Amino acid sequence: MPTAVYLLTLLKTPNFSRKKTLRAVPLLRQHGPSGIAELREMLLASGLDHDEIPGREALNAAYSHAVNLLDRAARLGIGVIQPGSDHYPKRLQGIGDPPVLLFVRGNPDCLVSGLTCAVIGTKEPSPYGLKHARLLGAMLAGQGFVVVSGLARGCDTAAHQGCVRSGGRTVAVLAHGLDQVYPPENQALAAQILGTEGCLVSEYPPGDKPVKYSFIERDRIQSALSCGLLVVETDVEGGTMHTVRFGLEHGRPVACLKHPEQWASLAQARGNKKLLGEGKATPISSQEDIEAFLSKISGSTAENERESNTRRLSVRYRQPALWDD
Numbered sequence: 001m002p003t004a005v006y007l008l009t010l011l012k013t014p015n016f017s018r019k020k021t022l023r024a025v026p027l028l029r030q031h032g033p034s035g036i037a038e039l040r041e042m043l044l045a046s047g048l049d050h051d052e053i054p055g056r057e058a059l060n061a062a063y064s065h066a067v068n069l070l071d072r073a074a075r076l077g078i079g080v081i082q083p084g085s086d087h088y089p090k091r092l093q094g095i096g097d098p099p100v101l102l103f104v105r106g107n108p109d110c111l112v113s114g115l116t117c118a119v120i121g122t123k124e125p126s127p128y129g130l131k132h133a134r135l136l137g138a139m140l141a142g143q144g145f146v147v148v149s150g151l152a153r154g155c156d157t158a159a160h161q162g163c164v165r166s167g168g169r170t171v172a173v174l175a176h177g178l179d180q181v182y183p184p185e186n187q188a189l190a191a192q193i194l195g196t197e198g199c200l201v202s203e204y205p206p207g208d209k210p211v212k213y214s215f216i217e218r219d220r221i222q223s224a225l226s227c228g229l230l231v232v233e234t235d236v237e238g239g240t241m242h243t244v245r246f247g248l249e250h251g252r253p254v255a256c257l258k259h260p261e262q263w264a265s266l267a268q269a270r271g272n273k274k275l276l277g278e279g280k281a282t283p284i285s286s287q288e289d290i291e292a293f294l295s296k297i298s299g300s301t302a303e304n305e306r307e308s309n310t311r312r313l314s315v316r317y318r319q320p321a322l323w324d325d
Helices: 002-011 017-033 036-045 056-075 108-112 127-142 155-165 185-197 213-225 239-249 267-277 287-300
Strands: 079-083 102-106 114-119 146-149 170-171 199-202 227-230 254-257 283-284
Touching: 002 036, 002 056, 017 036, 036 127, 056 079, 079 108, 079 283, 102 108, 102 185, 108 170, 108 199, 114 127, 114 155, 114 213, 114 239, 127 146, 127 155, 127 287, 146 213, 155 170, 155 185, 170 185, 170 213, 185 199, 213 227, 213 239, 227 239, 227 267, 227 287, 239 254, 239 267, 254 267, 283 287
Parallel strands: 114 146, 114 227, 146 170, 170 199, 227 254, 254 283
Antiparallel strands: 079 102, 102 199
8 A cells, every 4th residue: 555655654754744644645646646756746846835844864764663653553354445545535535634644443434424423422421321221222223224333432332332233333433543452441342342243443553643633623523424423421621512513513413312301400411411502413302303313314316225134123212211210
């Protein structure tokens, strides 16, 4: 994969941004440089100002680093997907700031499934939210959807669990290199995701640690990979709302769990109430609501048709006993 090493070289060059790297992608795909000297010539041809082009010494150092990172990824069983590959999702190409490279462990077919839905929510859900995150993960699996979430504590974890326990496929979008799992207590869940033909995906190479901004960048990928977003519980600020904002920018339908009266005053429901009150999300409070939303995001095109061999589960969206307390 000769282009990938040069893309990663640019990404690892100091003061050379992802957006600048994206401008070089068409030229790299068309010509494929045979060394750093040719890479610099391509950068000059990309329309960047001369003072924006990294020096040969900086590029050489970044190239050596990129080669080592890709070698490490291969040893760890981490695949690399670049723009133009069959496994680079078209949905990512349609956003303003797509990832330059995707690092993947597991089944990359999940990334290009016609039916994907994000299930997202707070790291500290109520018992109500926790139950319904698991239930929604199971329901989506039963309807042939790939569940997209972030492997975070709380709602994300529950959604992944509901999906894998129902035999479904799920994508965990991570904010760090795939040589690690964060939070660490989800290592077993990550293994279960891989064991049910799901995948872990990140735009960060092995060795990159999670930092604050990388979680926000991760949120845009969760949104872009999904045909629609299901919000379980969220306050008015936080990572879930970042993902919703990206979803609205990307034109993705958004639905929110509408809490019954005994749970509606919780802090975990304030973001849901805000989104519903502003008309930015569809309320979900019944089986019929869920089915209508899934029908909406499924669409009628051939790309979004359910796979013929998908097993449909008889999972019903119903009030658990907890709601009657």
